[in-house]
Amino acid sequence: MEEKVPGIKVLVAYASTYGSTQEVAEAVAAALRDAGRTVDLRPMREVKSLAEYGAVVLGAPLYMFHWHKDARHFVTQHREALQKLPTAVFALGPFNDKPDEWQEVRKELNSELAKSPWLAPAAVEVFGGKFDPDRLRLPWKLVPALRQMPASDIRDWKAIGAWGNSLASILSPIG
Numbered sequence: 340m341e342e343k344v345p346g347i348k349v350l351v352a353y354a355s356t357y358g359s360t361q362e363v364a365e366a367v368a369a370a371l372r373d374a375g376r377t378v379d380l381r382p383m384r385e386v387k388s389l390a391e392y393g394a395v396v397l398g399a400p401l402y403m404f405h406w407h408k409d410a411r412h413f414v415t416q417h418r419e420a421l422q423k424l425p426t427a428v429f430a431l432g433p434f435n436d437k438p439d440e441w442q443e444v445r446k447e448l449n450s451e452l453a454k455s456p457w458l459a460p461a462a463v464e465v466f467g468g469k470f471d472p473d474r475l476r477l478p479w480k481l482v483p484a485l486r487q488m489p490a491s492d493i494r495d496w497k498a499i500g501a502w503g504n505s506l507a508s509i510l511s512p513i514g
């Protein structure tokens with residue numbers, strides 16, 4: 340279903356170093372489209388203006404206890420527009436299904452979001468991440484503890500699709 344009203348297009352903006360968050364952003368965008376929303380999917384770095392959007396989904400992984408630097412930059416750069424738009428946020432992080440790790444990762448994301456108290460996302464979600472020691476870049480590939488960790492991918496595509504679908508009604512256009 341194509342929406343004709345200007346200003347209600349949803350932007351799914353993502354940051355991704357190794358590509359796993361990009362794939363999750365693609366799945367979130369597909370779920371929103373399935374639910375009838377018009378969606379643009381773009382890397383945060385390439386977004387210059389939010390003028391044509393009626394809602395924004397921000398997705399980025401956590402690295403060393405911080406949200407990806409592109410996400411931090413995006414939130415600062417687009418503060419004025421984001422304050423007026425409905426938003427949703429997701430982060431990728433945990434490598435395994437231990438409840439303690441998920442709690443820690445949620446804390447990490449919450450403390451990152453607390454740095455921008457003016458941003459009031461209507462939904463915040465953490466998804467499991469993907470890790471491949473063979474693809475580590477510098478400086479991380481010099482860290483033995485990281486190199487010795489097993490490869491894993493605990494992205495839950497069903498949960499990702501369901502969350503993306505739920506955003507279709509949560510991110511209602513303002514006005």
Ligand SMILES: Cc1cc2nc3c(=O)[nH]c(=O)nc-3n(C[C@H](O)[C@H](O)[C@H](O)COP(=O)(O)O)c2cc1C
Pocket residue numbers: 354355356357358359360361400401402403404405431432433444447467468469470479485
């Ligand atoms: C060097 C390194 C540091 C990481 N640090 C964290 C972290 O502090 N917290 C966390 O939850 N996940 C952390 N992760 C996991 C990533 O968020 C996860 O692998 C994610 O899927 C990567 O997304 P990308 O493929 O889009 O770059 C780290 C991963 C790497 C390789």
